[in-house]
Amino acid sequence: MQKVAVLKAQGNFQKTIAEAVEKAGAANIISKGDLVLLKPNLHGSVGITDLSVLEAIARWIWDCGAREIIIGDGPFYGIVNEREHFEKIGIMGIAKKVNAQCVAFDEHDFRIFHNASRYLPDELGITRFAYDCDKMINAPIMKTHFNTLVTLGMKNLKGCIRKREKRIFHQMNLDRAIVELNRLLQSDLTIMDATWAMEGMGPAGGAWVDMGLVLASMDVVAIDSVCCHLMGIDPDEVMTLRFAQRTGLGETDINKIKIVGENLDEHKRHFERPIDSMTRQYPQLNLSNEGACSGCNMNLFAALRGLKLRGVEFVWDEIVMGNSKPMSADALLIGACTASLRKEYAYLPGCPPDVEAIRKRLVNRVG
Ligand code: SF4
Structure with missing residues (x-):
């Protein structure tokens, strides 16, 4: 045993x-x-x-x-x-x-x-x-x-x-x-x-x-x-x-x-699950991050925390990272993994883009 x-x-x-x-x-x-x-x-x-x-x-x-x-x-x-x-x-x-x-x-x-x-x-x-x-x-x-x-x-x-x-x-x-x-x-x-x-x-x-x-x-x-x-x-x-x-x-x-x-x-405790925490803190966030590594995920969450502290809302219907495909026309693609769709959607390059660049793009439709 x-x-x-x-x-x-x-x-x-x-x-x-x-x-x-x-x-x-x-x-x-x-x-x-x-x-x-x-x-x-x-x-x-x-x-x-x-x-x-x-x-x-x-x-x-x-x-x-x-x-x-x-x-x-x-x-x-x-x-x-x-x-x-x-x-x-x-x-x-x-x-x-x-x-x-x-x-x-x-x-x-x-x-x-x-x-x-x-x-x-x-x-x-x-x-x-x-x-x-x-x-x-x-x-x-x-x-x-x-x-x-x-x-x-x-x-x-x-x-x-x-x-x-x-x-x-x-x-x-x-x-x-x-x-x-x-x-x-x-x-x-x-x-x-x-x-x-x-x-x-x-x-x-x-x-x-x-x-x-x-x-x-x-x-x-x-x-x-x-x-x-x-x-x-x-x-x-x-x-x-x-x-x-x-x-x-x-x-x-x-x-x-x-x-x-x-x-x-x-x-024994009851740890809050990541998904419960995300929906509690960002109920309006529609995130597609299938296949995204920690680089984009961690920088996105750090950028979101920064906005929350400042009381600023992000403007996009959907945020897409990794190998996910957008479901909405109003999607922001984050990171080089999504580059193949950059001509069709708003796109932020980088692998990963830094926290400040993500924070700026989350609140601006024009890059
Ligand atoms: S763009 Fe780079 S950091 Fe972002 S998910 Fe792809 S490999 Fe990871």
């Missing part, structure tokens, strides 16, 4: 991490002299793995006798300069403090897989760090997500793939592609940052929820399922977990997972 440890994150984080890992049956997971890859969620500017949790994990890894720690991620499609992004969000400073190397995967080599699955791009690059390390620790944050309902351990591994395939994932069956990626790439341990989680329009535009928890497990499907339970979401509603269960990748039935530590029901 797979084990998931759930602990209150209070006092000394490093002690809590060590205790959670021990309760998850993974106390000896790091061997003396290991090169350890620590893969947090450093996806954007908001909604990243808490830096104090990361620092505590890194210190725990050193205590286990590791030889070297590499902290790495490949941020979302809209981030052009990863190094600058890492500097801005503070991870470079943390890496320096804990004597770890900080890498942006896109600046390094990838292991290339050809035709690994019909649910994956024909050619898929996965960071070499994930295969060259002795141990890999996945350190996601608990959040809702507008494409996949939740982003937890399984989804966090998408940060390990090459930038161009990130976009292709969104044009395929994203949930299924994530499951197949988790067959090609498995971490040795997942430590979930559920100190502050995000509900609503995650992964970057939602509201913070004070959960005050840290979870650990050697089984990513089990830990994701337990997180869903804590978020008040049935794992069967989450397509990545549904596919994972049905294709034998892991167990999502909470009754078949051994929970150690806190009583789940005492911490």
Whole structure:
């Protein structure tokens, strides 16, 4: 039976991490002299793995006798300069403090897989760090997500793939592609940052929820399922977990997972779903974003938030991104993916267009 440890994150984080890992049956997971890859969620500017949790994990890894720690991620499609992004969000400073190397995967080599699955791009690059390390620790944050309902351990591994395939994932069956990626790439341990989680329009535009928890497990499907339970979401509603269960990748039935530590029901919440949050905040928004990646989605939501704060209404009947087709004549196409229709509709170029450009175009019929 797979084990998931759930602990209150209070006092000394490093002690809590060590205790959670021990309760998850993974106390000896790091061997003396290991090169350890620590893969947090450093996806954007908001909604990243808490830096104090990361620092505590890194210190725990050193205590286990590791030889070297590499902290790495490949941020979302809209981030052009990863190094600058890492500097801005503070991870470079943390890496320096804990004597770890900080890498942006896109600046390094990838292991290339050809035709690994019909649910994956024909050619898929996965960071070499994930295969060259002795141990890999996945350190996601608990959040809702507008494409996949939740982003937890399984989804966090998408940060390990090459930038161009990130976009292709969104044009395929994203949930299924994530499951197949988790067959090609498995971490040795997942430590979930559920100190502050995000509900609503995650992964970057939602509201913070004070959960005050840290979870650990050697089984990513089990830990994701337990997180869903804590978020008040049935794992069967989450397509990545549904596919994972049905294709034998892991167990999502909470009754078949051994929970150690806190009583789940005492911490269970009802996270607002992204779609409920969007219709509550923007009831007049008619958005077609099938196949759009996080670049356009996150920048659009940031632009909408900016307008809402200023009390300004957008003027379009419909907003179209990704590979969606407009349903209305009064549609604004956003992003290079929609360029084939640019002669017929209002069009904003960019991949993705920046937040300010979207904000301006949302309130102006003339570009
Ligand atoms: S245009 Fe937008 S949706 Fe298309 S790949 Fe670029 S960022 Fe993603």
